[in-house]
Amino acid sequence: AQSVTQLGSHVSVSEGALVLLRCNYSSSVPPYLFWYVQYPNQGLQLLLKYTTGATLVKGINGFEAEFKKSETSFHLTKPSAHMSDAAEYFCAVSEGHDYKLSFGAGTTVTVRA
Amino acid sequence: DVKVTQSSRYLVKRTGEKVFLECVQDMDHENMFWYRQDPGLGLRLIYFSYDVKMKEKGDIPEGYSVSREKKERFSLILESASTNQTSMYLCASRDRGVSGNTIYFGEGSWLTVV
Numbered sequence: 001a002q003s004v005t006q007l008g009s010h011v012s013v014s015e016g017a018l019v020l021l022r023c024n025y026s027s028s029v030p031p032y033l034f035w036y037v038q039y040p041n042q043g044l045q046l047l048l049k050y051t052t053g054a055t056l057v058k059g060i061n062g063f064e065a066e067f068k069k070s071e072t073s074f075h076l077t078k079p080s081a082h083m084s085d086a087a088e089y090f091c092a093v094s095e096g097h098d099y100k101l102s103f104g105a106g107t108t109v110t111v112r113a
Numbered sequence: 114d115v116k117v118t119q120s121s122r123y124l125v126k127r128t129g130e131k132v133f134l135e136c137v138q139d140m141d142h143e144n145m146f147w148y149r150q151d152p153g154l155g156l157r158l159i160y161f162s163y164d165v166k167m168k169e170k171g172d173i174p175e176g177y178s179v180s181r182e183k184k185e186r187f188s189l190i191l192e193s194a195s196t197n198q199t200s201m202y203l204c205a206s207r208d209r210g211v212s213g214n215t216i217y218f219g220e221g222s223w224l225t226v227v
Contacts, residue, residue: 101207
C-alpha cells in the first residue's frame with residue numbers, strides 16, 4: 001500500500017529565503033511522485049513530477065525536488081521565496097497507470113515581507 | 114490545455130437529499146477520480162474509475178456512489194446527504210499515455226449540507 005507523510009502543516013518563510021517542504025512516502029513498487037500547489041478557492045496545479053530517470057526534477061515557478069530512494073523522500077525546495085508562493089502544497093504518490101494517487105495532508109506556506 | 118469542469122462550484126443541500134456532482138473532461142482520459150478535501154486531512158480518494166463503466170472504491174467510499182456511463186463524464190452521488198459530507202469535492206482525470214501519469218484537477222465543488 002502507498003502512503004505519503006508531509007512533515008509540518010504550516011511553514012513560514014521570509015521573502016527571499018529558502019523554501020523547504022518535506023515529503024516522505026511508502027510504496028511497494030517504484031513510485032511516481034508529484035508535488036501540487038493549491039491557491040485559495042482553486043483546484044490543484046501540478047508543480048513537478050518524478051516518474052523515471054533523473055532524480056532531481058525541476059518544475060514551474062522555480063521549484064525543484066529530489067527523489068531519494070534510500071530515504072524514501074521527495075522534498076520540495078525553492079531557493080528564494082516570493083510573496084506569490086503563499087499557497088498550500090501537496091505531495092502525492094502513485095504506483096503507476098490505472099492506480100490511485102494518494103496525497104499527503106498538505107503544507108500551508110506563508111511568506112513574510 | 115486539459116480542461117476538467119465541475120458543473121457546480123457552490124451547493125447547499127438539506128440533510129437526506131440526494132446530491133449529484135458532475136464532472137466532465139475534454140481530453141479523452143481513461144482514468145477519472147473523485148476526492149474530498151478537508152482541512153488538515155489533505156485529499157482523500159472517494160472513488161476511482163479507470164475506464165467507462167469501471168469503478169473502484171477509494172479510501173472513503175461510504176455514503177457515496179459513482180456513475181461512469183460515458184468516457185468524458187464521471188458523476189459522484191450522495192444517496193442521502195449528511196452534515197459530515199460538508200466538504201470541498203475535487204474531480205480529476207488522467208490519461209495512460211505520454212503525459213507521464215499526470216492528474217488534472219477541476220476547480221472544486223463546495224458542498225454544504227444543512
